[in-house]
Amino acid sequence: MNSISGSEALLESLIHEGVDTIFGYPGGQAIPIYDALYDYKDRLNHILVRHEQGATHAAQGYARVSGKVGVTLVTSGPGVANTITGIADAMMDSTPIVVIAGQVPDNLLGTDAFQEVDVIGVTQPISKWAYQVRSADEIAWAVARAFYIASTGRPGPVVLDVTKTAQSGKVAYQPHKITYIRSYIPKPDWEPERIAQAAALINQAEKPFAIVGQGVILGNAESELLAFLRKADIPAATTMLGLSALSSDEPLNTGMLGMHGNIAPNLKTNECDVLIAIGMRFDDRVTGDLTQYAKQAKIIHFDIDLAEINKNVTVDVPVIGDAKETLVEVGKLLNPNQHTAWRESFKPHWERERQVVIQKELHSKEGPLRMGEVVHKVSQAVGNKAIVVTDVGQNQMMGVRYFSYGQTRSVVTSGGLGTEGFGLPAAMGAKIGAPDRTVCLFVGDGGLQMTIQELGTIMQSKIDVKIILLNNNYLGMVRQWQELFWHERYSHTELQNPDFLKIAEAYHIPGRSVSTRDELDAAIREMTSMKGAYFLEANVENKGMVYPMVPAGTAVTNIILGDE
Amino acid sequence: MNNMEKKTLYTVTIFSENTVGLLNQVTIIFARRGLNIETLSVSPSAISGIHKFTITTFTDKAMITKVVKQIDKRVDIVKSYYNTDEDLVFQEIALYKLATNKLLEMGSIEDIIRRYNARILDMTETWTVLEKTGHYDETQALFKELSEKIGVLQFIRSGRVAITKSKVERLSDMLAAMEAKLNRDKSV
Known part of the structure; x- marks a missing residue:
């Protein structure tokens, strides 16, 4: 067999794993890989980003919408150091990505060589697996293992630190596939007695309530979930990352949980008699004060990750395993049921939220534009098959609250880590991962400037993302907290901003800046009628607030609604 | 703490x-x-x-x-x-380096070795190394007594080693179960 270089073996291994897209940025210790890539242009679409952080977030966006593993390729030292935020974000939000980083030659490891950083030491705590490849022989095995680990069980980021020695060495390449690691149990077996206990609890429940997380999406268990809920007539709500696991118009979908979630599901969490958590991890932004969280309820927790059971909330019945199977198994034992009165009891809370919060946010006729109405109008214009990507902060909460979801994998947002700057690169990855779907990014003026250089990537790679800048000239969410809890002391949250439209123009991205409702409507029409990237700057109310709000560390029933 | x-x-x-x-x-x-x-x-x-x-x-x-x-x-x-300790048989090992002349002057070395179930690991004209295995409080008690009587030149104690009171390492059961699962998955 002819031997090939480690770099070629790396690319062959990626293709063997089904990879066709890489987000990356070259550098000194990755040149051999980039040289090999020159001959793989027909099989590997390399998207040249402008900063390595963008490469990881783009890989995340790609993975989140496609269900495939996102791939990032960077150089050593500062290159891989710039990926850290994306790796940490992917770890928190269980996103399958593989980050491949160049590393100094073997003989220089540990010597503080030029552009050397201890990648394994730095990434171990924030990755599912991190491994240094020191010889070309190991590459096929390491890539196979990386993809198996990243994509199975509870997904997550994997880091491969590939020395220049491994890149340049020769290897008699043979494709490798890994489907078993003895020290790793991605999908624990479900326990029949727990299945029975869960079903028994739900069958005797008068006020069952399901709270659904991203685990359902990651496990492709959306239809199993719906069958489960419908059989026993169980109202449900989702976490932010669980959004679109149930469509917005599904009658059993009672909205979003958490700090800026809907009133009804937050209140009902503390009224239900059986709380059924499915593929969610009781994050503090969902639970608020744990000592006042669902104390009246029996709690069932479906999860594939054993370490999540009893981590934050002590549960009565853990149902470990793959939700795609466990939902079916528990579902078989459920009695068909009707909880009409219980379901109806959610409605007055929704009516109240509409009157006090939503009406004002979406349908004000006067005053400055509001974030919510911009999101709502864009969502109506693009239809409910579109993907919403957000940055972090007020734009995020408004984006996810007022977008409509018609199919799964429609939300790409930074949940656990809350990474400002996530939005723009993630939107690029989302569009490349789902080229047939419209991708709308809602981003604030703060977060946009953290990764604004990726406009260059959008220009060069001709990525059709609809960028909607919700510009309030503030770091709005921090400002909101300062207004509510810090005596309006706006410490370093007001921004002096550039002319964003000129920046977009410099990158040859068409757009408009709007401040009135008529201008907004016209700009949305123009945006949706055009192919290619578009930049819509909506100048919104400077001191807008996101309501409802459960202040951090308080009970989920402690909901602020603003002026009533 | x-x-x-x-x-x-x-x-x-x-x-x-x-x-x-x-x-x-x-x-x-x-x-x-x-x-x-x-x-x-x-x-x-x-x-x-x-x-x-x-x-x-x-x-x-x-x-x-x-x-x-x-x-x-x-x-x-x-x-x-x-x-917890009830489930385990466990030990630590401690080494004590002592000045040989002081040890001999003390005169009660045989008594100490017997009481603590210690042993002499190595001895030269200038220094002697005692070894004792036991629980923390036991190795510590010997350290205290030697320190007070003749002084300890060097002292080191290992981390705990422990064995569960059950018959086999639970790991072997687990590995067997995983292999069985693998074979079952393969045959499906």
Whole structure:
């Protein structure tokens, strides 16, 4: 067999794993890989980003919408150091990505060589697996293992630190596939007695309530979930990352949980008699004060990750395993049921939220534009098959609250880590991962400037993302907290901003800046009628607030609604 | 440590693949939860290719349960669990370097060796090394007595090694179950 270089073996291994897209940025210790890539242009679409952080977030966006593993390729030292935020974000939000980083030659490891950083030491705590490849022989095995680990069980980021020695060495390449690691149990077996206990609890429940997380999406268990809920007539709500696991118009979908979630599901969490958590991890932004969280309820927790059971909330019945199977198994034992009165009891809370919060946010006729109405109008214009990507902060909460979801994998947002700057690169990855779907990014003026250089990537790679800048000239969410809890002391949250439209123009991205409702409507029409990237700057109310709000560390029933 | 009286000494046993950087993966989980590692011992286990960590730490049951699950979750960790002292037979080994002349002047060396079940490991004209295995308080008691009587030139105590009171290493059962699952999955 002819031997090939480690770099070629790396690319062959990626293709063997089904990879066709890489987000990356070259550098000194990755040149051999980039040289090999020159001959793989027909099989590997390399998207040249402008900063390595963008490469990881783009890989995340790609993975989140496609269900495939996102791939990032960077150089050593500062290159891989710039990926850290994306790796940490992917770890928190269980996103399958593989980050491949160049590393100094073997003989220089540990010597503080030029552009050397201890990648394994730095990434171990924030990755599912991190491994240094020191010889070309190991590459096929390491890539196979990386993809198996990243994509199975509870997904997550994997880091491969590939020395220049491994890149340049020769290897008699043979494709490798890994489907078993003895020290790793991605999908624990479900326990029949727990299945029975869960079903028994739900069958005797008068006020069952399901709270659904991203685990359902990651496990492709959306239809199993719906069958489960419908059989026993169980109202449900989702976490932010669980959004679109149930469509917005599904009658059993009672909205979003958490700090800026809907009133009804937050209140009902503390009224239900059986709380059924499915593929969610009781994050503090969902639970608020744990000592006042669902104390009246029996709690069932479906999860594939054993370490999540009893981590934050002590549960009565853990149902470990793959939700795609466990939902079916528990579902078989459920009695068909009707909880009409219980379901109806959610409605007055929704009516109240509409009157006090939503009406004002979406349908004000006067005053400055509001974030919510911009999101709502864009969502109506693009239809409910579109993907919403957000940055972090007020734009995020408004984006996810007022977008409509018609199919799964429609939300790409930074949940656990809350990474400002996530939005723009993630939107690029989302569009490349789902080229047939419209991708709308809602981003604030703060977060946009953290990764604004990726406009260059959008220009060069001709990525059709609809960028909607919700510009309030503030770091709005921090400002909101300062207004509510810090005596309006706006410490370093007001921004002096550039002319964003000129920046977009410099990158040859068409757009408009709007401040009135008529201008907004016209700009949305123009945006949706055009192919290619578009930049819509909506100048919104400077001191807008996101309501409802459960202040951090308080009970989920402690909901602020603003002026009533 | 604050509130030590409310906390229990847990012994965490970890079986892992023998790969580079595993100790780091394990210890950062303790560090993240703010747990001090009291003792640590790592060595090859009875099963070829698998290493065994024995780590002790003071904490409470809720915390140790979470920590062990998070350790267990790491890809290269085969199995991790915790025990309290009642479940275990355990020892530490201590070495004491003493000045030979003072030791001989003391005159009661045979008595000390008998009482503490210690032994002389090595002896020269200038120094003598005593060895004692036992629980912490036992090795500590000998250290205290020697310190008071003749002074101790050097002292070292190993991490705890422990064996559960059950008949076999639970790991062998687990590995067998995993192999069975693999074969079952393959045959489907």
